[in-house]
Amino acid sequence: MIKIFTVVVLCVLMAIPSVVKAGDEREDIHDSAEQAQPLLSGMMAPAFNVQDVHGNDFLYDPTAMQKPLVLSFYRGGWCPFCNLHLSEMRHAEKELLELGFDVWFVSIDKPGVLAESLKEPDLGYTLFSDSKLEATRAFGLAFKITDELHERYLTMDIDLEAASGENHHVLPVPSTYIIGNDGVISFQYTNVNYRVRLHPDVLLAAARAYTKDADKRLRREMAAQRKSAE
Numbered sequence: 001m002i003k004i005f006t007v008v009v010l011c012v013l014m015a016i017p018s019v020v021k022a023g024d025e026r027e028d029i030h031d032s033a034e035q036a037q038p039l040l041s042g043m044m045a046p047a048f049n050v051q052d053v054h055g056n057d058f059l060y061d062p063t064a065m066q067k068p069l070v071l072s073f074y075r076g077g078w079c080p081f082c083n084l085h086l087s088e089m090r091h092a093e094k095e096l097l098e099l100g101f102d103v104w105f106v107s108i109d110k111p112g113v114l115a116e117s118l119k120e121p122d123l124g125y126t127l128f129s130d131s132k133l134e135a136t137r138a139f140g141l142a143f144k145i146t147d148e149l150h151e152r153y154l155t156m157d158i159d160l161e162a163a164s165g166e167n168h169h170v171l172p173v174p175s176t177y178i179i180g181n182d183g184v185i186s187f188q189y190t191n192v193n194y195r196v197r198l199h200p201d202v203l204l205a206a207a208r209a210y211t212k213d214a215d216k217r218l219r220r221e222m223a224a225q226r227k228s229a230e
Contacts, residue, residue, distance in 0.1 A: 026140040029133070029170055033192040036173045037140040041188050045071075045179045046138040050128040055111040058128060060135070062183030068210060069102045069179045070203070073130075073141055073172040075194060076109045077116075078158045082174070085197040086125065092200035093125070099211050101178075106130050108172065110165040130172075131164040141172040141190070178206055186210050 026037040039045070045062040052058050072089070074082040086105065096103050106128045107114070114127045128135075136142045145153075145160075150169050153160060161167050176198045178187035187206040189198040213220075 027137040028142070029137065029168075030143040033143050033171075033173045033194075036143055036190070036192070038173065038175055038188065038190040039139050039177070039185055041185050043185050045177070045183050045185055048130075048135040048138045049132075050106060050130050050135055051111050053111050053115040053127055053129070055129075062179065065179070065181050065183060067100055067102050068181055068186075069104065070096055070176065070207065071179060072105050072174075072176045073136060073139065074105060074107050074174055075171050076107045076160075076163050077113060078160075078163055079194070081195055081197065082107070085174070088197070088200055089203075092204050095204055096207055099207055101207060102126070104128060106135055106172075108133070108136070108160075108164045108166075108170065110163065113163050131166050133168065133170055136170070136172040139172075139175065139177070141175055142170050143173065144168070144170050176203060178203075178210055180210065 026039070030036050047059065047061050047063075050058050050060070074085065076082060093103055104126045108131055109129055110131045111129045114129055130136050133142055150160065160169055160171075173190055173192055174194050174197060175188070175190040177185055177189075180186050187203075187210065189202070191197070
């Protein structure tokens with residue numbers, strides 16, 4: 001079943017590279033996850049500033065990439081579904097690194113909170129803090145939770161302001177991207193249902209396809225047809 005699902009996802013989300021510009025409202029802080037406007041396959045990834053776990057500024061420049069990138073946005077270390085997903089992604093990380101990818105995870109958590117999570121055994125991920133929302137907004141993923149949900153979180157000992165160091169009450173829609181060396185997004189998965197996350201096998205299939213230039217398959221086929229017709 002997972003093989004069939006993988007094929008469907010790749011057919012829908014792998015794109016022939018043609019840079020598409022984002023809409024003017026994409027970087028807004030949306031009123032709900034359903035209103036988010038995530039960047040899609042074929043679009044150019046934006047530059048953005050985040051912080052590493054030590055609080056140092058880090059600039060991502062899509063025009064100066066040395067490796068392709070797997071970039072995942074998650075809600076924070078307080079989210080049990082995010083923690084399960086990060087744990088599950090360990091099954092994919094080793095092969096992704098062997099395939100030549102950088103693997104980064106971005107959340108709204110402030111650097112100090114990220115540093116605490118790295119104390120867990122065997123967690124060697126590259127984590128970045130986007131508490132200022134620059135990356136989350138640039139990818140069209142930012143939405144503000146309602147006051148009612150914020151109050152409910154507090155009754156569950158989830159303090160978003162303490163986790164992020166900010167009072168914006170904004171979260172990202174969980175998403176995973178594969179961004180090529182040229183800065184163009186070749187694969188994208190976003191689900192407004194935060195309980196549903198990308199399966200590691202699907203991500204690996206997309207990464208393997210990228211390394212085989214699967215996005216150029218149709219152009220190769222057309223070139224072969226022209227040559228045979230000569």
